[in-house]
Amino acid sequence: MANSHTVLLSAPDVGALEQEYVLAALRSGWVAPAGPDLDLFEQEIARRVGVPYAVAVSSGTAALHLALLGIGAGPGDVVVVPTMTFAATANAVVYTGATPVFADCEAATGNLDPELLSGLLAEGAPVRVVLTVDLFGCCADYERILPVCERYGVPVIEDAAEALGARHRGRPAGSFGRAATLSFNGNKIMTTSGGGMLLTADAALAGRARHLAGQARLPVAHYEHDEIGYNYRLSNLLAALGRAQLNRLDEMIERRRAVRDGYAKVFAHVDGVRLLGGDDPAANCWLTSIVVDPQRAGWQAGDLAAHLAARNVETRPIFKPMHLQPVFAGARTVVNGTAERLFRDGLLLPSGSALSDDQVRKVLDDVTQFLDGRR
Structure with a gap:
């Protein structure tokens, strides 16, 4: 909690x-x-x-x-x-x-x-x-x-x-x-x-x-x-x-975009990590998610999540696909494995417009510390 x-x-x-x-x-x-x-x-x-x-x-x-x-x-x-x-x-x-x-x-x-x-x-x-x-x-x-x-x-x-x-x-x-x-x-x-x-x-x-x-x-x-x-x-x-x-909607979107830009810079040269949705200028940047290729990055999304949780930073996996939910067991599906990979390898990061500058710096520093330790 x-x-x-x-x-x-x-x-x-x-x-x-x-x-x-x-x-x-x-x-x-x-x-x-x-x-x-x-x-x-x-x-x-x-x-x-x-x-x-x-x-x-x-x-x-x-x-x-x-x-x-x-x-x-x-x-x-x-x-x-x-x-x-x-x-x-x-x-x-x-x-x-x-x-x-x-x-x-x-x-x-x-x-x-x-x-x-x-x-x-x-x-x-x-x-x-x-x-x-x-x-x-x-x-x-x-x-x-x-x-x-x-x-x-x-x-x-x-x-x-x-x-x-x-x-x-x-x-x-x-x-x-x-x-x-x-x-x-x-x-x-x-x-x-x-x-x-x-x-x-x-x-x-x-x-x-x-x-x-x-x-x-x-x-x-x-x-x-x-x-x-x-x-x-x-x-x-x-x-x-x-x-x-x-x-205040436009200013709140701009704040979220600035937070996303911060993540983009931190992960720009990290092999095997991308931002879901890329850098779409038409998105509202509600939540920023990274997708990690463990084979290339050398670490899993859950490793970063654990590192941040230990430093009081909330993260969350990308949505568990509906066809994997117990309540929809047996439902008809047309899938190719993409959603399952995103659930396994994706991680949502703090993205709110209410984040203070100090909080944003803290999260970026915590992420950088994790990445430095994995190099």
Whole structure:
């Protein structure tokens, strides 16, 4: 367990502006879920991403669930899910009664492999949706993925939980596919403590998501519901926090990029070590991960993790692939071993915008000390 002196992977970055916004919302009396900050937060995120509609909800997982329901995913349907992702992506599919099929990733980024996807769709399976994930703030290859899905008439939902502020070919993360989702969890690029957002250009999809998120209550004086709904609304107070964070988003991304640049310099001449995603200037640098080739480097990712843990520096392996998770044992997979290698050889390093200069220097010095000892 981390102590008060541990350098964390990605702690929330909040300060005076966030206090000002939340206190103003509290004093306004809009403490319940509805309120002006909630409306403005949706508008500001939609404008930032460049889509017409945004629906603020209680988590990124809730946003995924609503997006899948909006497209009609349900029992008997297949949803393609990248195996290299957090469990929420796959869990949301199961919530609808649909079945996830896990596909492997590209080695360079950890994102969904377009070639494997193309082969899977060519088989003619009843695929209802393809879910993409913008891993660690680097967008999937939509230039290749979207035409493949269009060819087979399969809609795309973009899980951009980690990628707000990133871009692909000049287009913002969160603007791809029939719908996209964001997460504002405490460790994300910006936070509302807990929360998420559904983004879409489809008015009907947005309207149904908003309806379901409010327990599917009809607009009449008494409580009347026309289908099973969910308590997925985001509160006005948390939206106020999100508005302050959004005002600081660009500076927080720049801070994370500076931290990533520091790692890039330290590992630049270390044989057998690379940064996952390379030096993509369009990524938001949410989390920096290295990938270690033990045969060339002479050490394993776990060796560095142990060295840093002994010095109160938090690290974490890259996501354990979904097809290796006990809960999804027996699920259909289309894999080539890439995700398993990234899990085995990858290591996430402290990347948060709240890291102080002293903390960044400490981590870089600790890494350098480890590397010097291995030369």
